[in-house]
Each structure stands twice: as C-alpha cells, then as structure tokens.
Amino acid sequence: MTTPHSESGSTVYTAADPDEVRHIDDLDEQADLYAAPGEPSEGRVFNAVGGDWNDIVGEVGSRPEERIVVNMGPQHPSTHGVLRLILEIEGETVTEARAGIGYLHTGIEKNMEFRTWTQGVTFCTRMDYLMPIFTETAYCLAVEKLLGITDQIPARASAIRVLMMELNRIGSHLVCLGTGGMELGATTVMTIGFRERERILNIFEMVSGLRMNNAYVRPGGVAQDLPAGAIQAVRDIIPELRQGIRELELLMLENPILKGRLVGIGYLDLTGCMALGITGPMLRSAGYPLDLRKATPYCGYEKYEFDVPTRTGADAYDRLWLRVKEMWESLKIVEQVVAELQDNPGPVMVEDKKIAWPAQLSVGPDGMGNSPAHIAEIMGTSMESLIHHFKLVTEGFRVPPGQAYAAVESPKGELGCHAVSDGGTRPYRAHFREPSFNNLQAVAALCEGAQLADVIVAVASIDPVMGGVDR
Amino acid sequence: MTETPKPADQPPAEPAKPNEPAIDRAEKTIETPPVPGAENLPAQPGTTPEPVQRGERTGMFGAHDTGDTTGYGGLRSPILYPGAAVRPYGGDFDAIADALEAATDQGQIARTVIDRGEITFVIPREHLPAVVRALRDDPALRFELCLSVSGVHFPSDIGNELHVVYHLMSITNGHRRIRLEVTAPDADPHIPSVVGTYPAADWHERETWDMFGVVFDGHPALTRILMPDDWPGHPQRKDYPLGGIPVEYKGGTVPPPDQRRSYS
Numbered sequence: 001m002t003t004p005h006s007e008s009g010s011t012v013y014t015a016a017d018p019d020e021v022r023h024i025d026d027l028d029e030q031a032d033l034y035a036a037p038g039e040p041s042e043g044r045v046f047n048a049v050g051g052d053w054n055d056i057v058g059e060v061g062s063r064p065e066e067r068i069v070v071n072m073g074p075q076h077p078s079t080h081g082v083l084r085l086i087l088e089i090e091g092e093t094v095t096e097a098r099a100g101i102g103y104l105h106t107g108i109e110k111n112m113e114f115r116t117w118t119q120g121v122t123f124c125t126r127m128d129y130l131m132p133i134f135t136e137t138a139y140c141l142a143v144e145k146l147l148g149i150t151d152q153i154p155a156r157a158s159a160i161r162v163l164m165m166e167l168n169r170i171g172s173h174l175v176c177l178g179t180g181g182m183e184l185g186a187t188t189v190m191t192i193g194f195r196e197r198e199r200i201l202n203i204f205e206m207v208s209g210l211r212m213n214n215a216y217v218r219p220g221g222v223a224q225d226l227p228a229g230a231i232q233a234v235r236d237i238i239p240e241l242r243q244g245i246r247e248l249e250l251l252m253l254e255n256p257i258l259k260g261r262l263v264g265i266g267y268l269d270l271t272g273c274m275a276l277g278i279t280g281p282m283l284r285s286a287g288y289p290l291d292l293r294k295a296t297p298y299c300g301y302e303k304y305e306f307d308v309p310t311r312t313g314a315d316a317y318d319r320l321w322l323r324v325k326e327m328w329e330s331l332k333i334v335e336q337v338v339a340e341l342q343d344n345p346g347p348v349m350v351e352d353k354k355i356a357w358p359a360q361l362s363v364g365p366d367g368m369g370n371s372p373a374h375i376a377e378i379m380g381t382s383m384e385s386l387i388h389h390f391k392l393v394t395e396g397f398r399v400p401p402g403q404a405y406a407a408v409e410s411p412k413g414e415l416g417c418h419a420v421s422d423g424g425t426r427p428y429r430a431h432f433r434e435p436s437f438n439n440l441q442a443v444a445a446l447c448e449g450a451q452l453a454d455v456i457v458a459v460a461s462i463d464p465v466m467g468g469v470d471r
Numbered sequence: 472m473t474e475t476p477k478p479a480d481q482p483p484a485e486p487a488k489p490n491e492p493a494i495d496r497a498e499k500t501i502e503t504p505p506v507p508g509a510e511n512l513p514a515q516p517g518t519t520p521e522p523v524q525r526g527e528r529t530g531m532f533g534a535h536d537t538g539d540t541t542g543y544g545g546l547r548s549p550i551l552y553p554g555a556a557v558r559p560y561g562g563d564f565d566a567i568a569d570a571l572e573a574a575t576d577q578g579q580i581a582r583t584v585i586d587r588g589e590i591t592f593v594i595p596r597e598h599l600p601a602v603v604r605a606l607r608d609d610p611a612l613r614f615e616l617c618l619s620v621s622g623v624h625f626p627s628d629i630g631n632e633l634h635v636v637y638h639l640m641s642i643t644n645g646h647r648r649i650r651l652e653v654t655a656p657d658a659d660p661h662i663p664s665v666v667g668t669y670p671a672a673d674w675h676e677r678e679t680w681d682m683f684g685v686v687f688d689g690h691p692a693l694t695r696i697l698m699p700d701d702w703p704g705h706p707q708r709k710d711y712p713l714g715g716i717p718v719e720y721k722g723g724t725v726p727p728p729d730q731r732r733s734y735s
Contacts, residue, residue, distance in 0.1 A: 102697040110707050114728035145587050274615045277671025288642070295646040395533065395734045401525075401552050404587050405638055405650065407618075418636065420623050422526070423550050424735035425533060429707075433619035433638065441674050470697055 072455070074103045080179065080459060081466035085443065087455065094455060097447035099440050104470040112430045116396030117143055118357060120427055122215040124417075127432060128468030129212055130175050133168040134410040135417075135468075136217035137161050139430065141298060141406035142419040143219040146399045149350055156346040157221035158299040163234070163337040164207065164216065165299075165408070166330040170241065171200040172411035172463075173323040177248060180320070180460035184261055189251060196244035199237040206230055220356050221349035226341065234338050238331060245327050253321060262317035266446040266458030269314050276445065277438050280413025281326070282462065284310045285318035292409035299408075303340075304333045316461035323463075326411075353388065355397050396425035412436055412463050432471060436464040522551035526627030533734035550627075556585035563647055564590045570611035575602055584652075591636075591650040596662050599653050600689075603668045606639060606649075614639040614649065617669035620676055622683035624708045632657040633685050637665065637672075655685060664690040682707035 034045060072085040084100035108127055112120040124139045125132040144150050178193020201211040207230050208216035208223065216223050252258055268278065270286040283290055291308040293301040309325040311318035349356040378386040399421040407416035413435030420429040439462050446458040528550055531543035559565050560583070567590060568583055579602055582593040594602050606614045619638040626632055631654035641647045655662050664687035665672045676687045677696040684705035687693055695702060704711055713727035725731075 102695075102699070105697040107706065114733075145589075148587065275670045277616050277618055277669070279616075279618075290642055292646075295642075296648075401550050402586050403589075403591075403623075403636070403650075405589060405619075405648070414618060416619055416638065418619065418621055418638065423528065426735045429621075429623045431619070431621035433621075437674065437678075438618070438671060441671065 070452075074100070080183075080464055083440075083459070083464065083466055083469075085447075085455065085459070087447075087452070089452060092451050092453075094447050094450055094452055097444050097455065099443040101437075101440065101466070101469050104466045106471065108471045109430055109432065112427050114426060116425050117219055117399060117427060118396060120430060121218055122213075124430070124432065125213045125215050126467065127471050128410075128412075128415075128434065128436060128465045130172045130465050131168055131410050131412070131415075131468075132212060132214050133161070133164045133217060134408055134415050135432065136215065137165060137299065138406055138408045138410075138415050138417040138432070139419070140217050140219050141408065142404045142417040142430075143399065145404035145406055146402060146419055146421050147219070147355065147397075148400070149220065149352065149355065152350050152352070153221060154347045154349070155300065156225075156341065156344060157348040159337050159340050159344070160207075160222050160226060160348060161217055161299050162301065162304070163334060163341065164204070164214075164222075166333045166337070167200045167203060167234075169330045169411045170245075170327045171197045173327050174200075174248075176323055176411070176460075176463040177252070177320065180457075180463075181252070181258075183456050183460050184258070186258070189248065192244060192248055192251070196241055196248075199240055199244075203230070203234055203237065206233055218349070218357060220352070221347070223357075225348045231338055231342055234334065238335060241327075241331060245324065245331075249324050253324065259317060261453075261457055262315065262320060262461075263313070264315050264317075265450065265454045266316040266319075266461045267314055268442055268445055272442070272445055276442050278413065278442060280410070280435055280439070281319050281322045282413065282439060282442070284308065284322055286314040287312040292407055292414060296407075298406070304336045306330075306332050316457050319461045319463075323411075354392070357392065398423060398425055407433070410435055412465075412468075413439060432468075434468040434471065436462075436466075436468040437471075440464045440469055521554040523554045524549045524551055525625055526550045534732070553584050553586035555582045560585050560590065562588075563645070567612070567647060567649060568592075570609060571602075571606065574605040574609040574612060589648070589650060591652050593652045593654075596653050596655055599651070599665065600663045600667070602651070603637075603665045606651075607668050611644075612641065613643040614641045614647075616640045616642065617665065617671050617675075620665075620672050620679055622679040622685055622707070624683055624710075626657075626709050628654070630656050633660055633662075633683060635662055635679060635683075635685055660684055661686045661688050663688050664693075666690055681705065684708065 068089050070087045070089055072087055074082040074084040082103035084103065086098040086100055087094050088096035106126075108123050112123045115123065120139060120143075121136050124135045127135050141150070144153060174193040174197040178190040178197070181187075181189025181193070204214060204216075205211050207226055208214040210216075268276075268282065268286065270283075270288055272278070273283045273286050273288070279290060287310055289308045289310045292298070293306075294308055306329040309322055309329065311322055374389075378389050401421055401423040403418065403420040405416055405418045407414050409415075414433065415435055416433035418429075418431040418433065419427055422428040442462060443459060446462070447455045450458065526549075528548050529544070529546065530541075531546050532541065560568060564585060571580065571592065575598070579594065579598040580592050581595050584591040584593065592602075603617075606612050617637060617639055619636075621636055623634040623636065624632060625634060628634075633655045635653045635655070637651040637653075639649050639651065653662050660683075662685055664676055666676065666687075667689065673691070674696060676685075676690055677693060679685050680687060680690075680693050681695045681698050682705055694700065698706065713729055715727045715730075716725040718724055
C-alpha cells in the first residue's frame with residue numbers, strides 16, 4: 001500500500017509501517033516537509049496556498065483509503081487568531097475535527113504568582129484582550145472574597161464596574177460579529193463593527209487611560225473615579241451605538257445570504273452544552289436562559305432591569321441573533337448605570353487604606369498622572385504616610401490563606417477566577433476558567449460531518465479569543 | 472506590617488516550637504481551646520475550628536533571601552488554612568451536604584470545609600469517580616456543569632503536594648456551587664479522570680496534566696495542551712526552575728523571579 005505511486009508528477013504515501021516510511025524517506029526527501037531529521041514521516045505534505053482546490057485534490061490522488069488531514073491554521077485569516085484546526089476531510093466533508101491550541105500561551109497565571117495582588121490585574125487583563133474588564137473584575141471579585149471585603153466595596157465602584165463591563169460586552173460582541181462577518185467575506189459588517197467599537201474604546205481611553213488592557217478594576221474598587229465629562233461622553237455615544245447596532249441588525253439578521261450560511265450550522269443542543277460545560281450565548285441559543293447576572297448577581301446587577309434573550313435553534317444564526325440582542329440589553333443597563341452614577345457621587349475604593357492604592361490621580365503639567373494632595377502629604381507632612389505608601393506599593397497587602405472562586409457573565413460565558421492565597425502579598429495560585437477555552441472543546445461536535453466552509457462559521461459562532469484560550 | 476483581616480472566631484496561632492522540624496507539623500491540626508457554650512451556638516459559615524497547617528512563615532516582613540536586621544528574623548508563624556467545618560454549615564450547604572452524604576458511602580467524603588461562603592468537599596482520590604457520578608445524577612444534587620478543573624501545588628503539604636480542585640454548578644437546584652478538592656502525593660501523581668462523567672473536564676484535565684504533572688487515569692487522551700508536546704517539566708509546579716534574563720552589560724543578569732529580592 002505504501003508503494004510510491006506517481007500520478008501527475010506527485011507522489012502519495014501513507015505512513016503505516018515505520019520501516020516502509022524510512023524506505024520512502026530514502027526515495028523522496030520531500031515526503032514530509034515538517035518532520036524533524038530522524039523523525040518518521042507522516043506522509044507527503046501538500047501546501048494549499050491559493051489556487052483551485054480541485055487541483056490539490058487531483059494532485060493528492062483519488063485513492064479512497066487515503067486520509068487527507070488539513071491543518072487549518074495556526075496562521076489562517078479565518079480561524080480567529082492562532083487557532084489550529086486539524087481537519088480530516090473527505091472531499092468537502094469534514095469527518096474529524098480537532099482544535100490545536102497553545103500557540104499564544106504566555107504563562108500569565110504563573111507570572112501572576114510573582115507579582116503583588118494588585119499587580120495581578122495588569123497581567124490578567126491581557127488574557128482575553130477583547131474583554132479585559134471582565135477578566136479584571138472576576139479576578140478582583142475573587143481577591144475581595146479572599147480578603148472578606150466584598151460587602152465593603154463602594155456602590156459607586158460596583159456601578160462603574162458594571163458600566164465598563166457592559167460597554168466592554170458590546171465591544172466584544174461587535175468584534176465577534178465583525179470578524180465573523182469578515183470570515184464570511186462580508187467586509188462591510190467588519191467595518192461597521194470596528195467603527196462602533198471605536199466609540200467604546202474612546203470611552204475606555206477617557207476613563208482608564210487605555211483602550212485595551214486597561215488594568216482599571218483593582219482589588220477594592222476601581223483605579224480612579226470617572227473623569228469630568230465621562231458621563232456625558234457615554235450619553236453621547238449611546239444614540240450613535242444604537243444607530244450602528246441597528247445598522248448591523250438590518251444588514252445581518254434577515255440577510256438571505258448570511259442566513260444561508262448560518263442557519264442550521266454549528267448545531268449543539270442543550271444536552272451537548274451541559275456535557276461540554278458550555279455557557280454564554282452558545283447555551284442560551286439552545287434555549288436555556290443561564291445568565292450569571294440574573295442567576296447569582298454580583299456588582300449590584302440585581303438593581304438593573306434587563307432581559308436575557310434566548311433562542312431555540314442552537315445554531316450559528318441564533319448565536320449571532322443573541323449577540324445582537326444582548327447588545328441592546330447592555331445598552332439598557334448602560335443607561336441605567338449612567339443615571340445612577342450621575343446622581344450618586346462617592347468613593348470608588350474601599351476605605352481600608354491598607355488595601356486601597358493611593359491612585360486617585362490627576363494629570364499634572366508634565367503629562368504624568370499624580371495626586372498633588374497625596375504627594376504633599378507623603379513628601380511634606382507625614383513620614384508615616386510615606387512609609388505606608390511605600391510598603392503598599394512595593395510590597396502590597398497580605399491576603400489571609402484560603403481559596404475563593406468568583407465568576408462573572410462574560411460575553412462568551414462564565415468567566416471564573418480561582419484564587420489561592422498562602423497569606424502572602426502575592427497570589428499563591430490564580431487560575432482562570434476561560435469560557436473560550438472551555439467552549440472551544442465543542443469544535444468537534446460542531447464541525448464533524450459538516451462542509452469545510454461551515455467550519456469557519458461554526459468556529460466563529462463560538463467566538464473564541466486565543467489570548468483567553470491559551471493564557 | 473500590613474494587617475490581615477481574620478475570621479473573628481479563628482483561634483490564635485499556636486506558637487511554633489523551634490526544635491520541632493516543620494516537616495512533622497504539616498497537615499497536623501491545631502487544638503482549639505473549648506469556648507463555653509459554643510456547642511449551643513450555630514456555627515457561622517466560614518467557621519474553621521481546626522485549621523490545617525501547611526508550611527510556616529518566618530520573620531515579619533516577608534523577606535526570605537536577605538539577612539533580617541530587624542530583630543524579628545526568628546519569628547515563626549504557621550500558615551493556617553481553613554479546616555473541617557462543623558454542623559450546621561448554614562445556608563444551602565447543609566442541604567447539599569445531607570444530599571451528598573445520602574448519595575455516597577461512608578468515608579467517601581474526607582472533610583467538608585466552609586470558607587468565605589463557599590463549600591469544599593475534600594474527596595479521597597479513589598472515591599472521586601463515584602462521588603462525581605452521584606453529584607451529577609442524584610436528583611437532590613444535580614450538579615450538571617463541571618466548570619473548571621485546576622491544580623494547586625503545595626510542596627509544604629507533605630504527602631498531599633498536588634491538589635486538584637473541581638468547580639461544579641447545579642443549574643437545576645438554584646445555581647448552587649460547590650468545590651471538590653482531591654489531593655495526590657508528588658511521588659504518585661495519579662487521580663482518576665472525571666471525563667466519563669463530565670466530558671467538559673477533558674481539556675481542563677489536560678491543562679492540569681500539562682501544568683502540574685497530575686496523571687488523570689482513564690482520560691481518553693492525556694496529552695499536553697498549552698505547552699509543546701516535547702516540553703520537559705510542568706511549568707506551574709512550584710519547583711519548576713525559572714529562567715533569568717541575560718543582560719548585555721558586563722555579564723550582568725536579571726535573576727529569575729524567585730531569586731530576586733522580594734517580600735511576600
């Protein structure tokens with residue numbers, strides 16, 4: 001079966017017997033481009049870089065016993081970042097699909113073990129770069145639980161967290177729809193999505209100083225209060241966002257071409273979701289209204305009025321539909337939070353000065369953020385304040401030994417943080433339950449038996465972000 | 472020193488005897504002086520009458536690698552983790568514990584810990600498959616979702632160095648959450664897989680194997696998931712060597728993070 005077999009100038013091999021493989025290697029060094037020296041060949045590798053698919057199929061030959069394994073990614077424009085899909089195909093049909101991950105693993109969880117509890121925010125915000133505020137909030141809720149200060153978080157700090165999270169949810173969904181549309185070839189969807197997200201990033205920049213990787217939510221509250229004019233700026237973008245989301249809605253939801261690509265694709269019913277631990281829009285598209293904001297409210301979500309939309313089709317179209325509707329619900333929450341923030345000034349950090357960083361900054365004439373009153377105190381009047389400042393900033397606060405798990409409803413599902421302390425100033429262990437990581441397990445269930453082109457749609461409907469998957 | 476908030480009724484730490492090596496005290500529980508009338512009072516959630524010691528802290532300022540000139544260098548204080556809780560547990564926890572005890576055999580739950588409003592069942596590893604099956608299938612429990620599996624490495628917990636924690640949620644019974652904790656020694660890092668009950672644990676167990684070297688017996692394909700296939704070692708273990716950064720200036724280097732001067 002492994003006899004070299006020439007057809008249209010190419011050679012096809014299967015690597016069934018190692019001895020024969022070596023024999024093949026002797027015959028043709030090009031059999032497996034990616035095999036290291038001395039490694040057995042996995043069979044001849046074909047690179048598909050454009051051109052007609054039929055030509056490649058013809059080159060491979062039409063022997064039915066051949067398995068064609070296609071590596072889609074890790075560098076591929078339609079796999080949502082460095083996701084590697086290992087597809088076994090028969091013609092256009094995918095018979096087996098596996099996801100290979102780890103290409104963006106940066107060891108964030110390990111790094112956090114060598115920084116203070118507060119500095120941990122700066123690391124974990126970089127996990128899922130489309131929803132930094134959610135990761136920060138989950139981490140801070142876990143740390144606050146460990147400290148036992150959950151009840152002492154000022155209401156205004158929680159409201160600001162909710163405001164930022166809901167804006168972030170819209171931003172994340174916009175990218176999901178935009179890149180999902182782009183992967184289908186609908187570039188207008190992408191430009192609208194990114195255009196609208198830009199408005200949200202401008203708010204983030206105004207509030208936290210950064211468009212992404214904000215490190216804005218801190219254990220005990222948020223880094224600083226909203227700057228002057230921020231509430232008005234949020235109020236100004238709400239009608240613009242409404243218009244933009246409406247535009248997307250009109251463009252996508254009843255579009256026959258889009259529906260033709262999405263309806264019935266990537267089906268995963270409630271049983272499958274439960275077995276695979278799927279949460280978020282994927283679970284809600286199967287009809288179950290699980291939303292932690294309603295189920296186990298945190299950050300004062302019980303105060304706000306909003307709905308949890310669900311669908312029953314359990315396919316890629318329903319997930320898209322839900323994401324659009326969830327943006328409307330998020331806008332509802334944003335409006336309520338903005339009204340609340342307008343009326344209720346107050347502290348945005350716990351009172352305990354052993355935990356609260358002296359970060360109530362204003363931008364000085366040198367363009368650097370500092371707090372003139374605080375600097376006057378530590379440098380001019382109080383040696384003790386200087387010591388406290390120094391100890392808190394360099395060494396951090398101590399967290400009593402134990403473990404805690406806090407979860408928030410992220411745009412992609414349950415985002416949990418398991419934090420363990422040994423009584424020191426640094427996390428003993430911080431583990432993140434990333435919804436993208438968990439949900440990506442469904443690739444096989446969504447794609448096997450479908451067409452190759454549907455893989456793109458199915459994976460886009462999971463909305464995985466590799467920064468979160470690989471951490 | 473920064474003050475740490477403590478549960479109000481946690482007993483004061485027993486002063487460590489300087490001549491007793493730390494290795495013998497690991498996992499030893501601390502005697503609690505009896506409080507008169509305490510048995511008549513409901514225990515508060517988070518009550519930990521017998522904290523578990525895992526390691527100890529020396530000095531007062533968290534410096535480990537430099538000489539201590541403050542006079543506090545000889546101070547030794549145990550690191551106490553919450554121990555087994557006493558009934559009643561409070562809230563939903565009694566109902567969960569009752570249902571779990573009814574659904575499992577005697578001795579399948581080693582310890583129940585209530586801390587910071589969360590319940591943790593410590594399960595001997597050989598009983599884990601039976602317990603998770605009961606947790607998923609018993610009508611009074613119905614923990615359908617296994618949300619997360621992750622590891623924690625406690626080199627100071629002699630004989631139980633590797634801890635694996637499972638976070639489960641029941642959406643049928645009011646979105647209750649529990650945590651399971653299973654331990655294994657470094658010398659025999661085997662824990663039965665729960666993939667047969669919770670397919671969602673597949674990648675989570677692979678990640679725990681990859682990062683901590685816990686072998687999940689019965690897992691369908693326990694391979695590395697985040698690190699490359701041929702990577703030596705398990706990076707999130709506490710004994711994993713860390714790399715420094717060479718600096719091109721007179722042979723200087725930035726030392727690995729665990730060798731830098733730091734306070735913790």
